[in-house]
Amino acid sequence: MSSHQHTDGVAADRAAIADIVRTFFAAFTSGPDSAARLDALRAAFLPEAVIIRTCGGEPAVYDLDSFIAPRQALLSGGTLVDFREWELSGHTEMFGDIAQHFCGYAKAGVQDGKPFTARGMKTLQFIRTSAGWRISAAAWDDERDGLRIEPDAPRPAY
Numbered sequence: 001m002s003s004h005q006h007t008d009g010v011a012a013d014r015a016a017i018a019d020i021v022r023t024f025f026a027a028f029t030s031g032p033d034s035a036a037r038l039d040a041l042r043a044a045f046l047p048e049a050v051i052i053r054t055c056g057g058e059p060a061v062y063d064l065d066s067f068i069a070p071r072q073a074l075l076s077g078g079t080l081v082d083f084r085e086w087e088l089s090g091h092t093e094m095f096g097d098i099a100q101h102f103c104g105y106a107k108a109g110v111q112d113g114k115p116f117t118a119r120g121m122k123t124l125q126f127i128r129t130s131a132g133w134r135i136s137a138a139a140w141d142d143e144r145d146g147l148r149i150e151p152d153a154p155r156p157a158y
Contacts, residue, residue: 017092027041045064055140090102090104104121
């Protein structure tokens, strides 16, 4: 393989992973089409993926169904409105058929009539499959007393 072909392949891989990261964050938006966005999220994961929320307590470990089902109910149930999550900054590291995306993120919405905002960090692990890149694991932790995102948090690199 020439270095040009290798460079093109890496650029295509980075673009594919960046698309999945965008799909991941877009899924967490309330309102119309939330079910379609969560279906797109489901397709971005391996069926056997592991998802973990830490956030200062005992980690909550989910499989894909136990992660998506309550979020679908929350995003479409009407108690959480004007909600969205978005990436603040991040970077992707790749080696062969594995990759990792580490990023800061923010979220905002109105739950039970009360506006809120929060920030945290997420890590997404990827593997290359015959169907393309898929998320094999995800984990996140949110800011809280004594834990803040540093100003030099990861910057976009894709």
